[in-house]
Every structure is written in C-alpha cells, then in structure tokens.
Amino acid sequence: MREFAAAEKIDRLDRALSLWRAPKSPWLARLAERHGGFSPEVVSLGVTRGLEGWTRDSLERLHERELDRPCWVPAETAVWLAGSVPTATFAALLLPLLAGSAVLAKPSSADPVTPELFTDSLAEAGLAGAVRICGEDEALREADCVVAYGNDATIEAVRRRAPARVFVGYGHKLSLAAIGPEVSVEQAARDLALDLALWDGRGCLSPAYALVLDEPAGRAESLAGALAQSLEHTQEVLPRGALAPAEELEIRERRSFAALRPDGLLFMSGNSTAWTVAYDPSGPLPSPGALRFARVVGVRNLAELAERCRELQPTLSSIGHCGWGEREAEIATIAASSGASRVCALGRMQLPPIDWNHDGMSPLRPMLRFTDIEGSESKAR
Amino acid sequence: MKRANIEECVLAWIAEGVDAPADEKRFDELALALFRHQYEHGEAYQRLCAAENRNPSNVEHWTEIPSVPTGAFKRARLATFPVEREVRTFRSSGSSSAERGELHLDTLELYDASLLATFGAYICCASDPLRFLVLAPSSRDAPESSLSYMFDRAGHEFGRGAPSFYIDAGGWDAEQTIADLEKLAEPAAVVGTAFSFVHLLDELASREIRLALPEGSRVMETGGFKGRSRELSRAELHASIEAGLGVPVSRIVNQYGMCELASQFYEATLRTGEPTHAKSVPPWVRTRVLDPATFTDVSPGETGVLVHYDLANTGSVLAVQTSDLGRRLDSGFEMLGRLAGAEERGCSIAADALLGSR
Structure with a gap:
C-alpha cells in the first residue's frame, strides 16, 4: 500500500466501497446469500445503510485528520477479526489500508465469508494483494502491527503472542x-x-x-x-x-x-x-x-x-x-x-461513521508512530 | 384431584416397579392433575405458564405442560408449599449459593420411593445385600447433595452393614479406600462420581495396584468431570475401571440424574448383562428429545435437548428442561453431553459474561 499516493489509495478504496454500495450490487448479493449467520434481508439492509456514509469525502477527511504529520506506517498489519458483523469487518480491514498498511487478515470462525469477499472486491478496485487472508501464525509472524478484535481473553492472548509490535486491541463492549x-x-x-x-x-x-x-x-x-x-x-x-x-x-x-x-x-x-x-x-x-x-x-x-x-x-x-x-x-x-x-x-446505532473514535481511540493513529518535529534551535530563540 | 390423591397414585405406580407398563393414559391423567396442582399452588410457576399463555384450561395433554429450565431453579423458589413445611432442600453443585439450583421438598416419600425402585432395579438387581463403598461424602457431610442422600439411602436400604463413605470435608481418604477395596472378600457396590473414580484409578496406577474385586461386585458412576479431574470418555472410564478394579464393563453402570428431579435414569447393563448407552426411563417419568429452535420432538435417533416429566416431582414442577443433549432410543434415551456455551456473539459476549449473573 505504501506505493500509492494518498489520493490514489483513497480513490481505489472508494471504488471498492462503491462496488458494495451500487444498486443491486452483485457483491452484496453474494454476501447476503453466503453469510449464513444473518438473514439475507439483514445483510442487505445492514451493509447498504452501513456503508452509506463511508464516502470518498469521509475517507479523505479522515486521512487528512489522522495523518497530519510525518509518521511511521506499518508495512503489514495483522487484523484479528471477531464476530460476524460484516460492516465491522469492512471497517477493520479498511482502516489499516487507509493508513497505508497492507493487511494480513485472520478471519473469525463465525464469518469467513465477509473478509474473503471484501478482499476480492478490493482486487477488482485495483488493490489486489492489499489484504491477504491467512492463519494466525502467519499473521503474527509477518506483521509489524497487530489490531485485534474479540473478547478480552482473546485480546490478551494475541497481545502476549505479539511482543515488540505495535498492538491495538478492541475488547468487548x-x-x-x-x-x-x-x-x-x-x-x-x-x-x-x-x-x-x-x-x-x-x-x-x-x-x-x-x-x-x-x-x-x-x-x-x-x-x-x-x-x-x-x-x-x-x-x-x-x-x-x-x-x-x-x-x-x-x-x-x-x-x-x-x-x-x-x-x-x-x-x-x-x-x-x-x-x-x-x-x-x-x-x-x-x-x-x-x-x-x-x-x-x-x-x-x-x-x-x-x-x-x-x-x-x-x-x-x-x-x-x-x-x-x-x-x-x-x-x-x-x-x-x-x-x-x-x-x-436512535435508529442509527448500527451505522457508525468511518471516522468514529471506536472505543474512544482515533481510527488510524494507534497503528501509527508519529515523529514530532520541533523547530531548530536558532528558530526557537 | 388433590395432591394427596395424586401422590397415592404415583406411589402405587412406583410400587409396581420399573417393569410396570408405561401406560400413556395413566401418565397423562396424573400429569395433567399434577400440573393443575402445581399451577394453582406455585406462584412462580404460574408466572412462567402465564408468559406462555398456558394454564390448566388450555393444556390438554402432558406434552403441553410448560417445562421449566433448570436455570430457573436458581432464580426462584419453585415449590407448591410454604417454606415452613420444608423438610429438605437439595442444591445443585456450584461455586456460590446464588448459582445453585434448589429442589425444595416437603416430603421424602415419593423421592425415596422412586430412588429405591430404580436403584434397586438397576444396581442391586435382587442380589444379596452388598457392601457399599461410596466415593462421595455422606449426607451428614453434604446435607444439600441429592447424590449423597441417594447413596446414603440406597446404602442403608440395600447394603450389608452401613455404607462406607471416603470423602468428607478433609478430602478423599485414599489410604482407607484402597485398603478397604483390597480386603474385600464378598461382592460390593462401589459407587461415586465419575471424577472421583478417575482420582481412584490414578492413585491405584501410581501405586501400581490392580485390584480384582470379588465376583458379583458392581460399579455405579455418575456426573461429569467439571474440571475436577482429567476428562475421559465414558467408554475410556469404564475400560479403566475394568482394568483398575477388576470389575467387567458389563457390571459398570452410568447413572444420569439432577438435583431438580426426584427420579434418576440408569443404564440397564446389570439387568441384561450387556453394556448399553441407553438410559432407561421409569414408567412414571417421560423424557422428550426436543429441537431447541422449535421445541417440538425430533425424530428418533436425532439429537435434541432433553426435557423430563417426572410424576415424583409433586412439590415443585414436574416438567424440567435441561441443557443436556440426547437422542431417543427404543429402550430409553442416550445422553450425549451438555450443550456447549452459546456461540461467540460478536463483541457483546464479554459484557454478557460480566453481567450474566444478574
């Protein structure tokens, strides 16, 4: 992902989301048919409404807000997925990509379908290889940042297995x-x-x-x-x-x-x-x-x-x-x-904006490491 | 029909023994009469029935009687009589009193009758009095344990001499257990929890002791392991008991029971001489195997949730819904274990666990 300029990266991510937002989206139809954990009606409405506000503008604003200074961006981020809510999976995969990191996705046992289809839609939007689905050993071996979702015990277990990495955990709420x-x-x-x-x-x-x-x-x-x-x-x-x-x-x-x-x-x-x-x-x-x-x-x-x-x-x-x-x-x-x-x-609880401070944390910054650049000595005087 | 009349009829049925016909009409009449009594005298049960819009005027068959999940026995006093008439309370095992189910009894007459009829039929099998060695605490040491009560009661009824208990507040007396087993000279019934047998077998193995209990001896084990010992499949446990105690698997019986029920279920292994997985259902009890989603009976051989209807449960509720999985067999039902915890529910489950005890 590092090879893309910000505008290009955002453009391709928006293109992928557009595939899902399109009327009669075949991607959404496939997810609704294959997910299994929810009725097709719930998947269709949940994804359609959930992605409404995740527009190109919102991605740009978020990128500009969070990456406002020079920073280190992980080359690869392992994303430990949890549960079965598709829009939560979309966000979990999308955010590291927006930050500029490739993703190694470890799917949850409750929903192997959403990460697979979302990865395919990214490929169609020109981001082939941006997300790789893998097992936990591979994810932890190769990533230099780990973002884990799940119950508190899982978060702790993953954290212990990922020493000396940037670690971001989203526990249960x-x-x-x-x-x-x-x-x-x-x-x-x-x-x-x-x-x-x-x-x-x-x-x-x-x-x-x-x-x-x-x-x-x-x-x-x-x-x-x-x-x-x-x-x-x-x-x-x-x-x-x-x-x-x-x-x-x-x-x-x-x-x-x-x-x-x-x-x-x-x-x-x-x-x-x-x-x-x-x-x-x-x-x-x-x-x-x-x-x-x-x-x-x-x-x-x-x-x-x-x-x-x-x-x-x-x-x-x-x-x-x-x-x-x-x-x-x-x-x-x-x-x-x-x-x-x-x-x-009320009525919008399941529709968080993409720039929501999930668990009170900035969407991108916890994965990054910023460099504060102070003025030179002479200027400071 | 008044409760006293119902109990008289149930006692008469129990007295006919486990081989009495499981007459459907007889069961239905008694179950409906008992349901009416429990509905009218059980305030908490009445609320449960009201939630399902069921009452004696619209319940026409025993299968329509609302069942009560075992968890509800932890939340409410499910009894049809006032507290002052209570003669005994059995509590399920649990880490704290708030998490323990309770069966309140104002009489032990039916409880004893059912217990002795089934224990006698499936464990003692009309043998001469047996020496009872019990791998569980006595009811004096564990007055709230229905299992200890059962061993105590059966041991005194069918045993030669008083039963020997090897577990008390101080723990398990391994020395005495093994010494007594080694010097047995006549047939014995060695009974206890499954995990206590695992501890006994491990102790025997560590001492390199292989026993050969006198011919005619038998073993009854019950319950799960609940993290109290290493876990074994039932077949592995029975094979290990055969190897360690010298009691053939054709003389080892698994019993299935619960604090919330007056009656228990046994494998008929000792009666037939053939090991079996089927739990026999006494004529005064019915066990249904239900689809958890629809709560309708599954087809024979299919897996579902066990719901028991026990006419000996006169003072509480007769219909008890378990979290146990089983399948119906021609000769009873097979117990297949407990339903695993609910599937992980996205990111809401930890909070659920956090607050689940409320």
Missing part, C-alpha cells in the same frame, strides 16, 4: 438506547426495533438495554408494548438469522428468568425465539439483551439514567437516544462520564 419523553412511543419503538434487528443483537453497537424515562408514569411500559409490536413487524421484513442450539436455549432460559420477576412484563414471539421484550420497571440492571431479546428498563429521572450508564463502565460503547429535546446535551455529558465513545440518534 455493549451499547444502550436512552429514550426521553419528547417522542411518540411508536416512533421510538420503530427506531429501537431497527437497531435491535440489524445484526440480530450480535455486535457491540446493539442496544443491550433500552433505558426509558418513565415520564409520565407508565410510558416505559407502553414503550415495551410498542416495541413488541415493532419487533413482530420487523421479523417479517428483516427475519432474524438462525441461532445455535445453545443460543436458542439461552433465550428460553432468559425468558423464564424474566417471567419469574413479579414486577416485570414479558412479550415474546409465539412458537419461536424470534424476538422477546422483557420490561423491568426499575431497579438494578438485569443481564443485557442480545439476539433480539430486548431489555426495556424504566428510569425515573436523568440521575438514575446516569447511574445505570455508570454501572456499565467500562464496557459501554454507544448510546442511541431520542426524545430528549432540550435535555439532549445532558445525554452527551452522561455518555462522556460513563466512558461511552459515541452518542447517536
């Missing part, structure tokens, strides 16, 4: 929705259902909780009911993917735990585990939702919302919000004080 009173429950439920449905709650940007200001009293419960209706409708247009047997049982078990709570409410799809809404009026946070198992939790005021967010530190990633009106600025303050790295509109 979760996200939540914060819903205020100045939006209809139906609208909030529709937006929340979309954030829950895209990637089936398998990613760190999926709302593990929906914290709802219960103002007036009963609004949080109403939202839970509206969300159940939205998820039922969403299941028709964006069906959930197949689950592993253990996941099926986990949902059934979680449903029973929720049903056992005397003060809670439980809504669920009939004859399947397709979706679940568990409503908790208040109290300590229950286990987080996932796999379209939504947790709606009532909060009495912003102070309680802040307390719940702080409970999730340091695992909180994004907060998707709506309906706060003039109190919106306070959500940002709460997010920052709980270590969240992103605040966005």
Whole structure:
C-alpha cells in the first residue's frame, strides 16, 4: 500500500466501497446469500445503510485528520477479526489500508465469508494483494502491527503472542438506547426495533438495554408494548438469522428468568425465539439483551439514567437516544462520564461513521508512530 | 384431584416397579392433575405458564405442560408449599449459593420411593445385600447433595452393614479406600462420581495396584468431570475401571440424574448383562428429545435437548428442561453431553459474561 499516493489509495478504496454500495450490487448479493449467520434481508439492509456514509469525502477527511504529520506506517498489519458483523469487518480491514498498511487478515470462525469477499472486491478496485487472508501464525509472524478484535481473553492472548509490535486491541463492549419523553412511543419503538434487528443483537453497537424515562408514569411500559409490536413487524421484513442450539436455549432460559420477576412484563414471539421484550420497571440492571431479546428498563429521572450508564463502565460503547429535546446535551455529558465513545440518534446505532473514535481511540493513529518535529534551535530563540 | 390423591397414585405406580407398563393414559391423567396442582399452588410457576399463555384450561395433554429450565431453579423458589413445611432442600453443585439450583421438598416419600425402585432395579438387581463403598461424602457431610442422600439411602436400604463413605470435608481418604477395596472378600457396590473414580484409578496406577474385586461386585458412576479431574470418555472410564478394579464393563453402570428431579435414569447393563448407552426411563417419568429452535420432538435417533416429566416431582414442577443433549432410543434415551456455551456473539459476549449473573 505504501506505493500509492494518498489520493490514489483513497480513490481505489472508494471504488471498492462503491462496488458494495451500487444498486443491486452483485457483491452484496453474494454476501447476503453466503453469510449464513444473518438473514439475507439483514445483510442487505445492514451493509447498504452501513456503508452509506463511508464516502470518498469521509475517507479523505479522515486521512487528512489522522495523518497530519510525518509518521511511521506499518508495512503489514495483522487484523484479528471477531464476530460476524460484516460492516465491522469492512471497517477493520479498511482502516489499516487507509493508513497505508497492507493487511494480513485472520478471519473469525463465525464469518469467513465477509473478509474473503471484501478482499476480492478490493482486487477488482485495483488493490489486489492489499489484504491477504491467512492463519494466525502467519499473521503474527509477518506483521509489524497487530489490531485485534474479540473478547478480552482473546485480546490478551494475541497481545502476549505479539511482543515488540505495535498492538491495538478492541475488547468487548455493549451499547444502550436512552429514550426521553419528547417522542411518540411508536416512533421510538420503530427506531429501537431497527437497531435491535440489524445484526440480530450480535455486535457491540446493539442496544443491550433500552433505558426509558418513565415520564409520565407508565410510558416505559407502553414503550415495551410498542416495541413488541415493532419487533413482530420487523421479523417479517428483516427475519432474524438462525441461532445455535445453545443460543436458542439461552433465550428460553432468559425468558423464564424474566417471567419469574413479579414486577416485570414479558412479550415474546409465539412458537419461536424470534424476538422477546422483557420490561423491568426499575431497579438494578438485569443481564443485557442480545439476539433480539430486548431489555426495556424504566428510569425515573436523568440521575438514575446516569447511574445505570455508570454501572456499565467500562464496557459501554454507544448510546442511541431520542426524545430528549432540550435535555439532549445532558445525554452527551452522561455518555462522556460513563466512558461511552459515541452518542447517536436512535435508529442509527448500527451505522457508525468511518471516522468514529471506536472505543474512544482515533481510527488510524494507534497503528501509527508519529515523529514530532520541533523547530531548530536558532528558530526557537 | 388433590395432591394427596395424586401422590397415592404415583406411589402405587412406583410400587409396581420399573417393569410396570408405561401406560400413556395413566401418565397423562396424573400429569395433567399434577400440573393443575402445581399451577394453582406455585406462584412462580404460574408466572412462567402465564408468559406462555398456558394454564390448566388450555393444556390438554402432558406434552403441553410448560417445562421449566433448570436455570430457573436458581432464580426462584419453585415449590407448591410454604417454606415452613420444608423438610429438605437439595442444591445443585456450584461455586456460590446464588448459582445453585434448589429442589425444595416437603416430603421424602415419593423421592425415596422412586430412588429405591430404580436403584434397586438397576444396581442391586435382587442380589444379596452388598457392601457399599461410596466415593462421595455422606449426607451428614453434604446435607444439600441429592447424590449423597441417594447413596446414603440406597446404602442403608440395600447394603450389608452401613455404607462406607471416603470423602468428607478433609478430602478423599485414599489410604482407607484402597485398603478397604483390597480386603474385600464378598461382592460390593462401589459407587461415586465419575471424577472421583478417575482420582481412584490414578492413585491405584501410581501405586501400581490392580485390584480384582470379588465376583458379583458392581460399579455405579455418575456426573461429569467439571474440571475436577482429567476428562475421559465414558467408554475410556469404564475400560479403566475394568482394568483398575477388576470389575467387567458389563457390571459398570452410568447413572444420569439432577438435583431438580426426584427420579434418576440408569443404564440397564446389570439387568441384561450387556453394556448399553441407553438410559432407561421409569414408567412414571417421560423424557422428550426436543429441537431447541422449535421445541417440538425430533425424530428418533436425532439429537435434541432433553426435557423430563417426572410424576415424583409433586412439590415443585414436574416438567424440567435441561441443557443436556440426547437422542431417543427404543429402550430409553442416550445422553450425549451438555450443550456447549452459546456461540461467540460478536463483541457483546464479554459484557454478557460480566453481567450474566444478574
């Protein structure tokens, strides 16, 4: 990648992304057909919406912002992929390339398809060889920078195996929705259902909780009911993917735990585990939702919302919000004080911009090593 | 039908033994009557049923009775009687009390009846009283362990003399175990957890001892290894027991049970003389093998999740959903292990693990 001038590099990366963004993209069709972890509908919508904002302009802006000084760029970056969310894989491969490093990609066992197809699309866009898919030994042997995604144990294990390299680790996170009173429950439920449905709650940007200001009293419960209706409708247009047997049982078990709570409410799809809404009026946070198992939790005021967010530190990633009106600025303050790295509109939680400071880190800089050039002695005087 | 009447009928069925006909109509009537009782008297169970929109008026067959995941026994008191009537609580193994399932009992009559009927049929097989050597703590040392209770109860019922227990709070008494095994002069039942047998076999191997227990001796092992010893397949374990203790595999039985159930399941190896993987289901119990996605019965021979319906579970819930995988066989079911943890879920799983205990 070092042989390309910045403009040429960005041009080719944009060309690759364009292949995926194109109407009736055959690349996207292939991914939707072959991925297996999600329904084709979810893959199509998730990738289409996810890549909308990853334009040439955004790549240029990011490049200009991050590479603003002379720096060392790794010749090859090993990227340890995790999970099965295609857009997360796209970003993980794209960012080192934008920095100017070739990529040795170690696919996750849950999704070998996305890195393969994305690599092929790069080749078609004139970046053949920019990404090489390989096993972990080869990746670690040859790379001079390692970027690892995964659970904390994996990150630590990879870090130990990659001494004396530049290492960037993205561990596990979760996200939540914060819903205020100045939006209809139906609208909030529709937006929340979309954030829950895209990637089936398998990613760190999926709302593990929906914290709802219960103002007036009963609004949080109403939202839970509206969300159940939205998820039922969403299941028709964006069906959930197949689950592993253990996941099926986990949902059934979680449903029973929720049903056992005397003060809670439980809504669920009939004859399947397709979706679940568990409503908790208040109290300590229950286990987080996932796999379209939504947790709606009532909060009495912003102070309680802040307390719940702080409970999730340091695992909180994004907060998707709506309906706060003039109190919106306070959500940002709460997010920052709980270590969240992103605040966005509800309904856009799965659509992070390419220049998002993932886990609070610059997208490119952690892979680079900058050279600070101070003025000469005479000039300094 | 009142609970007392239901229990009378179940006790009568158990008294007929494991070879009694597994009459479908008889089971269905009793199961539906018991479900009605448990629904009406079990507040927590009622909430679970309500979530599935099931109640005695719309459940028409025992297969429609809502099952309760074993995990729920850790979250709620699933009992149909008040706390003050409790006579015994069995708790599943776990690292802390918050993580342990509990079976609350206000009577041990059915528990004992089922336990003795199956243990007698599949382990003692009408033999003369046996010497009982137990590789587990006694129920005095482990009062919350259903396994220790079973060994204690069966040992006193079927044993010649009091059973010998070799594990207590101080650990396993290897010296005494091996000394007692070496001087056995008449048939014995050596019973215990699978991992305790591994420790015994390792100890015997380190001392270069190969025992030959008296003819007619038998071994019953149960449970998994749970990281408490090196892990062996069931076939390897039985072969090692044959080599180390001199008990042929045709006299070694694996038992499958759980704290949440009053009844247990045994291989019929000792009754037939042929080693088998099939766990026999007593007539007063049903075991279904269900597709985890649809919760409908899988075809015979296919793998699914085991759900048990135990009429001896009168004071709690009769339908218990496990995380165990198995397949249906003509003579019962085969246990194939526990479902592995849920597949890694992108980057949300660690937080899930972090908060999963809530």
